[in-house]
Amino acid sequence: MSPRAQSAVKLGLEIAVPIGLLLAWQAWTVHAQSQYFPRLSTILVQFRDMWLFSQFGEHVVPSLERILLGFGIAVVVGIALGIPLGFSRWGRVAAMPHIEFWRAIPPPALLPISVVLLHSIGNVQKVSFIAFFCVFPILLNTIDGVRGIDPTLIDTARSYGIRRAARIRRIVLPAAMPQIAAGMRISLALAVIIMVVSEYFSSTSGVGYVLLISKNTFQMGPMWAAIVLIGVLGYLLGLAFALAERYFLAWHRGWRAVNPG
Amino acid sequence: MSLSVDDGEFLCVVGPSGCGKTTLLKCVAGLLRPTQGSVLLRGKPVTRPPEEMALVFQEYSRSLMPWASVANNVLLPLRHKKLGRGERKALVRDSLEAVGLGAASDRYPWQLSGGMQQRVAIARALAYQPSILLMDEPFASVDAQTRGDLEDLTLRVREEYGITIVFVTHDIDESVYLADRVVVLTHAPTEVKEIVGVALPKPRDQISTKELPDFAHLRAHVYRLIKREQVAAGEPEAGEPATVTVGK
Numbered sequence: 441m442s443p444r445a446q447s448a449v450k451l452g453l454e455i456a457v458p459i460g461l462l463l464a465w466q467a468w469t470v471h472a473q474s475q476y477f478p479r480l481s482t483i484l485v486q487f488r489d490m491w492l493f494s495q496f497g498e499h500v501v502p503s504l505e506r507i508l509l510g511f512g513i514a515v516v517v518g519i520a521l522g523i524p525l526g527f528s529r530w531g532r533v534a535a536m537p538h539i540e541f542w543r544a545i546p547p548p549a550l551l552p553i554s555v556v557l558l559h560s561i562g563n564v565q566k567v568s569f570i571a572f573f574c575v576f577p578i579l580l581n582t583i584d585g586v587r588g589i590d591p592t593l594i595d596t597a598r599s600y601g602i603r604r605a606a607r608i609r610r611i612v613l614p615a616a617m618p619q620i621a622a623g624m625r626i627s628l629a630l631a632v633i634i635m636v637v638s639e640y641f642s643s644t645s646g647v648g649y650v651l652l653i654s655k656n657t658f659q660m661g662p663m664w665a666a667i668v669l670i671g672v673l674g675y676l677l678g679l680a681f682a683l684a685e686r687y688f689l690a691w692h693r694g695w696r697a698v699n700p701g
Numbered sequence: 702m703s704l705s706v707d708d709g710e711f712l713c714v715v716g717p718s719g720c721g722k723t724t725l726l727k728c729v730a731g732l733l734r735p736t737q738g739s740v741l742l743r744g745k746p747v748t749r750p751p752e753e754m755a756l757v758f759q760e761y762s763r764s765l766m767p768w769a770s771v772a773n774n775v776l777l778p779l780r781h782k783k784l785g786r787g788e789r790k791a792l793v794r795d796s797l798e799a800v801g802l803g804a805a806s807d808r809y810p811w812q813l814s815g816g817m818q819q820r821v822a823i824a825r826a827l828a829y830q831p832s833i834l835l836m837d838e839p840f841a842s843v844d845a846q847t848r849g850d851l852e853d854l855t856l857r858v859r860e861e862y863g864i865t866i867v868f869v870t871h872d873i874d875e876s877v878y879l880a881d882r883v884v885v886l887t888h889a890p891t892e893v894k895e896i897v898g899v900a901l902p903k904p905r906d907q908i909s910t911k912e913l914p915d916f917a918h919l920r921a922h923v924y925r926l927i928k929r930e931q932v933a934a935g936e937p938e939a940g941e942p943a944t945v946t947v948g949k
Contacts, residue, residue: 592763599730599756600778600829601749610777614768691809695767698811 478660486665495650500669503635503646506563507677510570511631515624517571518578523608525579526586526616543576547634551641561642570634574627581623585616618692621685628681632674647673702738702892704884706833706867711859713876714869715923716886716894717930722869725891726837729867730756742833755831759838761819765810771797771821772806778829796828797821799861800854816847820854827858833865841871849907852879856905873927877919878905885926888933894926 466480639648654663731750740747800820
């Protein structure tokens with residue numbers, strides 16, 4: 441099959457499979473007539489009513505803000521800590537047990553502490569909560585990325601008298617970026633999940649809050665519409681990230697094609 | 702080991718494998734600190750890579766940044782020199798022209814062949830305008846025909862820019878072809894076995910210089926020195942099958 445035909449088939453599948461699933465979902469819910477599983481058509485109507493665009497500003501925007509802010513902080517902190525740890529074996533020996541410990545705790549377990557410590561359920565608490573858990577994939581991937589840099593590249597920079605700060609900016613960061621981006625991708629998906637968890641637990645706004653309220657008032661339609669929205673948000677964020685990665689890391693694909701493994 | 706390099710000369714260093722040629726070069730470059738002894742540059746000890754020195758590695762593909770274009774790769778060392786932007790661009794353009802890669806400045810290193818990548822590394826070293834160039838087996842990973850072109854490029858560049866070159870190689874023909882003097886090292890524990898002066902006429906040429914009887918004599922002399930070292934180190938001579946004992 442020619443490359444063009446192949447891309448056409450791939451695109452076709454990417455569109456057809458979800459549509460097929462949606463049709464199956466509709467057919468099943470119509471048939472099942474269950475109170476807890478409203479028809480897909482009902483859900484979609486609710487979706488349009490709620491999210492396009494009456495409650496968009498009230499709930500979707502705060503949720504998005506929290507995700508992006510928490511993710512952004514995690515990126516900065518993860519990279520800032522990961523680079524020195526990537527270079528220092530002693531640093532790693534000292535830090536890894538702590539990292540592994542905190543990383544292993546499931547987010548819901550730390551929710552009450554987060555609320556109590558910060559005396560609030562406002563944005564600061566939410567954002568810091570998201571940032572805390574999103575740090576780990578980025579941190580660990582940054583460490584690995586830095587450790588994997590070819591020493592010849594560093595030696596070259598040193599031999600030209602490039603000092604450490606400039607080396608980090610111009611050599612270490614770009615060289616480790618493919619690995620860091622992999623960590624960022626994971627963290628972004630994690631941010632969506634943690635956002636929902638923290639809003640579901642206690643919040644006054646946001647998509648997770650809507651989920652909670654509609655559950656408490658037994659409104660299945662809005663509840664499902666919220667679920668669908670969360671899925672769509674996650675998908676769109678992931679798509680945006682993939683497009684950005686494709687652009688900024690285009691060099692990596694080309695380089696890999698010539699230097700496999 | 703005690704060795705001195707004259708200003709403006711082309712010094713080749715050869716020796717049996719594993720005798721520490723790369724380590725020596727890294728010490729001279731200021732990348733490694735010697736456990737004993739010192740490296741002096743114009744009388745002053747070298748503790749970190751000196752500004753007037755540039756280094757070209759054997760693994761060119763690993764010394765070039767894959768995320769940057771050829772031009773940006775050549776530009777990197779210049780960013781930290783006090784130069785105007787126009788000056789930097791001119792240096793990059795000129796050095797790429799000098800190595801014959803004027804048309805490739807916007808391509809990426811991994812899009813180029815091995816020989817071309819090594820030229821980029823050389824261009825980068827040239828743009829830096831060093832007074833001393835250290836080259837660690839730079840053409841070992843390049844095919845034989847390209848090697849000849851790159852050798853001539855090095856000689857031409859040296860003539861044009863007046864740079865002192867210290868060139869480590871295991872290729873004996875190459876060392877005699879390029880050098881003003883050839884330093885022959887012993888096997889470990891390494892010392893200077895002999896320094897051979899090369900009085901071949903300049904400019905050197907891949908065909909006519911290598912036809913000269915003096916070239917053959919010098920080459921044979923260096924080869925014999927190395928062979929004796931290899932035998933003394935216990936390496937099997939080429940042509941002698943390694944013996945394999947089976948059974949008791």
